[in-house]
Amino acid sequence: GEDVEQSLFLSVREGDSSVINCTYTDSSSTYLYWYKQEPGAGLQLLTYIFSNMDMKQDQRLTVLLNKKDKHLSLRIADTQTGDSAIYFCAESSPPGTRAGSYQLTFGKGTKLSVIP
Amino acid sequence: NAGVTQTPKFQVLKTGQSMTLQCAQDMNHEYMSWYRQDPGMGLRLIHYSVGAGITDQGEVPNGYNVSRSTTEDFPLRLLSAAPSQTSVYFCASTRTLTVPGELFFGEGSRLTVL
Numbered sequence: 001g002e003d004v005e006q007s008l009f010l011s012v013r014e015g016d017s018s019v020i021n022c023t024y025t026d027s028s029s030t031y032l033y034w035y036k037q038e039p040g041a042g043l044q045l046l047t048y049i050f051s052n053m054d055m056k057q058d059q060r061l062t063v064l065l066n067k068k069d070k071h072l073s074l075r076i077a078d079t080q081t082g083d084s085a086i087y088f089c090a091e092s093s094p095p096g097t098r099a100g101s102y103q104l105t106f107g108k109g110t111k112l113s114v115i116p
Numbered sequence: 117n118a119g120v121t122q123t124p125k126f127q128v129l130k131t132g133q134s135m136t137l138q139c140a141q142d143m144n145h146e147y148m149s150w151y152r153q154d155p156g157m158g159l160r161l162i163h164y165s166v167g168a169g170i171t172d173q174g175e176v177p178n179g180y181n182v183s184r185s186t187t188e189d190f191p192l193r194l195l196s197a198a199p200s201q202t203s204v205y206f207c208a209s210t211r212t213l214t215v216p217g218e219l220f221f222g223e224g225s226r227l228t229v230l
Contacts, residue, residue, distance in 0.1 A: 008156070035219075042120070042206055042221030043159075088158065103149075103174075104219065108158035 004107035006089050011113045018076040020110045022089030025070065029091040032065060033104065034074045037086040046087070047074075076112075084114045118142050122207050122222035129197040129229045137192040137225050139207030145220070146212045148190040149174070150182065152203040153224075159206065165190055166212065197229045 003025045012018045024032070030051050035043040049056045049063045049072070056063045062075040076083055089107040123138045141148065149164035161174030165184040179201060181193040190209075194201060204226050208219040 040223075042208075042223050043219070044221070045218050048218070103161065103164065106159040108156060 004089055004091055004105050006087075006107040006110045008108065009111050009113070011115060012079050013115050014079060014081060016079055018074075018079045018083070018112055018114075020074045020076075020087050020089075020112065022072040022074075022107055023070055024072065024089070024091045024105075026091060026105070027070065031092045032063075032072050033088075033090040033092075034061075034063065035088040035090060035106075037088065037109070039085070043088060079112075079114050081114045081116055084112055086111050120207055120209055120220050120222035122205075122225050124225060125223065126226050127228070129194075129227065131198060131229060133197050135194050135197065137194075137205055137207075137227070139190045139192065139222060140188050141190075141207075141209045141220070142188065143209065143211070143220065144187060145209035146187070148184065148207065148209045149219070150180070150190070150192045151206045151208065152176065153206060154203050162192065162205075194227075197227075199229045201227065202229045203227060 005023045031048050033048040034046040036046045037043045047058050047061050047063055049065050054065055060077045064073045086109040088109045090104040092104050120141045146167050150162040151159040153159050160176045162176055162180050163174055163182040165171045168184050168187050171182050171184055184190055204224045206224050207222045210219050
């Protein structure tokens, strides 16, 4: 079955770059996502990448996708204390499988701690 | 703009009791779902619905029931609570024709079963 793996913890100093990594097993994944969960809150979509793209940049965020190795990464430049949160990698399958494209498989989440 | 609203935010139950977690969204989303979040386990899908009158099971449906009588509401029922159901529950919704996977989450309901 589908599986999404992430390391559980990452600690960085304020101002440094953070890189959160994710691997997935479903080669038919059409979209890959990064969600952010702040303490005591629900998840919020941070960014996503379509599977035919290699890279996507959005302000301080850079998403890199290596489809051959099924590896996804999220780089946060100039990490701030407000970036402290749990980051979830997720993938979805093509329409027609698993309730169309709405059903996501989430990783266990990476807890990012930013040291002032 | 309320988005996805879950009630209650906190609940303590005794083993064997039943209860309903409420979820309502005001965005006219067709798709709604329930996840549970446990430490070290990430999010696991319990049940989902692609429209009023249509529900289906996710990864961990045992011990839970759902119904979808309206587009707005998607309650989750625990029939006979067990300690293994102690968790944080999230309701999420999306429009089926937008970017797939852009789920909107509620703030969560923390359930403790003694």
